[in-house]
Amino acid sequence: MKPVFKLAMAVALGLALVPSGASAQKVTLNVITAGDQNMVDYVKDYLGPIFEKQMPNVSISSVGTGPGDAGSQKIAEKIMAQKDRATWDVDVAVIHQKMAGDLVQAGLLAPYTKDVASGKMVTSENSKLALGAKVEGYVIPMFNSQTAIAYNPALVKTPPKTYAEIEAWSKANPKQFGYNGIKGGMSGVSFVVGWVYANANNPDQIANGPYDAAVKNQWDASLAKLKEFNKTATITPGNAGTLDMLNRGEIAMGPVWVDMFYTWMADGKLPPTMKLSLIGPGMPGQPMYYVIPAKAANMEVAKKFVELATSPAVQADGIVKKFNWYPGIDAQHVKSQLDEKTWNKLFVDVTPQELAQKGKSFPIKAYFDDILEAYEKKVVN
Numbered sequence: 001m002k003p004v005f006k007l008a009m010a011v012a013l014g015l016a017l018v019p020s021g022a023s024a025q026k027v028t029l030n031v032i033t034a035g036d037q038n039m040v041d042y043v044k045d046y047l048g049p050i051f052e053k054q055m056p057n058v059s060i061s062s063v064g065t066g067p068g069d070a071g072s073q074k075i076a077e078k079i080m081a082q083k084d085r086a087t088w089d090v091d092v093a094v095i096h097q098k099m100a101g102d103l104v105q106a107g108l109l110a111p112y113t114k115d116v117a118s119g120k121m122v123t124s125e126n127s128k129l130a131l132g133a134k135v136e137g138y139v140i141p142m143f144n145s146q147t148a149i150a151y152n153p154a155l156v157k158t159p160p161k162t163y164a165e166i167e168a169w170s171k172a173n174p175k176q177f178g179y180n181g182i183k184g185g186m187s188g189v190s191f192v193v194g195w196v197y198a199n200a201n202n203p204d205q206i207a208n209g210p211y212d213a214a215v216k217n218q219w220d221a222s223l224a225k226l227k228e229f230n231k232t233a234t235i236t237p238g239n240a241g242t243l244d245m246l247n248r249g250e251i252a253m254g255p256v257w258v259d260m261f262y263t264w265m266a267d268g269k270l271p272p273t274m275k276l277s278l279i280g281p282g283m284p285g286q287p288m289y290y291v292i293p294a295k296a297a298n299m300e301v302a303k304k305f306v307e308l309a310t311s312p313a314v315q316a317d318g319i320v321k322k323f324n325w326y327p328g329i330d331a332q333h334v335k336s337q338l339d340e341k342t343w344n345k346l347f348v349d350v351t352p353q354e355l356a357q358k359g360k361s362f363p364i365k366a367y368f369d370d371i372l373e374a375y376e377k378k379v380v381n
Helices: 003-013 038-052 068-081 097-105 117-121 163-172 186-199 203-208 214-232 239-247 257-266 301-308 312-322 339-347 352-358 365-380
Strands: 025-035 060-064 092-095 140-151 254-255 275-277 282-289
Touching: 003 257, 025 038, 025 068, 025 301, 038 060, 038 092, 038 301, 060 068, 068 092, 068 097, 068 186, 092 097, 097 214, 097 282, 097 365, 117 140, 117 301, 140 186, 140 239, 140 257, 140 312, 163 186, 163 214, 186 214, 186 254, 186 282, 214 365, 239 254, 239 257, 254 257, 254 275, 312 339, 339 365
Parallel strands: 025 060, 025 092
Antiparallel strands: 092 282, 140 254, 140 275, 140 282
16 A cells, blocks of 8 residues: 555544554554454454554554354354453454344443444444344444355356256256355355245345244245255355365355455456356345444554544455455445446446345344254254
C-alpha cells in the first residue's frame, strides 16, 4: 500500500500517526479470528501492519481458531471462561452469525458501533439480525460472502442449474461432485442448508421464522435423498479441501466460498478456466462480524482498530481488491473507491441479479441447529 494512501486513511479516520501522552503506552491488541487461514492472513499480513504503522505504540497479536462455527465456539468459550474477571484478554473477535446472537444475549459483547464512524455506513439486514437474533449495535460485518458451485468446464460441459440437476448429474458421474458435509467449513454446511431449502414446502419460514419444532419432521424425505446423494458424492476435508481436489482434478464440481475461489485462482492454485454457478433456488451466504467483548482490556484501541478495518478505504483495497470478498459496509461507500474492472471481477460468473435472487441467508438459529442435528442423525448414520 502506498504511503500517501496510508496517510489519507489515517487522516480520514482521525487516527494519530504518533500518539502522545498516556495513549503512547505500549499496547498489545489481541485479535482472535474464526474462519479459514485466509481470515488470519488478512489480519496478520494486511490489516495489522497498517494499524501498527498508524499507531506505533500498538502491536497486533492475531490468532485463528479454525473454520466453521466450531471456530466461533472456541472464541465464545474463551470469553465465557473470563466473564468474572475485571478485564478480558480478547480485544477484537471475528465470528460467525450463529455465535453472535448467543454472545449478545449473554451480555458478553460491547455495543460499540455508535462510537465508530463506520457504524453509520452499514444498514444491511444482517447487521441488525443474525439468524433471527438481534445484534444491531454490537456487530459490523467484516465482509459479506457467498457460496456457489465451482466447476471445471473441461469436465462439465453443461453445468447443473438447480439442486435437482446436481442430484441427477452426480448419479450419472459418481464421485465427481465433492463437498465437506457439515465438517471442516461452512461451504458444505451451505450446500446442505440449500438442499433443505430446495426440498422444503416452507423455505421462507426456515430462513426467517417463526420457529415450529414440528417443521423438522417434514425433512425426512429430503434428508433420505441427501443420504443417497452422498453415496455418489466425494466427501472432502473442508473448504480448502474441496478447492484442492478441484485443482487436482479429483472432483469436477463442488460448493465453495466465492472469495476463496478467486483468491486461489489469483494465487495460481486453481486453473483460470474454472467457473462458478449460483444454482437455484439458491444457496446461503453469510457475513463474518467484528465484535468487541464487553470487558476488552483495550476497549478504545479496539474501537479504532474496527473503525480502520471497516473504513471505505480498507474495505475497498483489502476486502474487495485483495481478498475478493463483498464489502461489509454498504456498497455505495466502497464502489467509488474502486476501478470498474476490480468491482466487476466479483460478478463475472455470478451476476448482481443472480446474487439478489439466489443469494440466501442461513436459517434462524433454532432451525439451523435442527438441520445440523438431522444431518448427523439421518444422513451420516
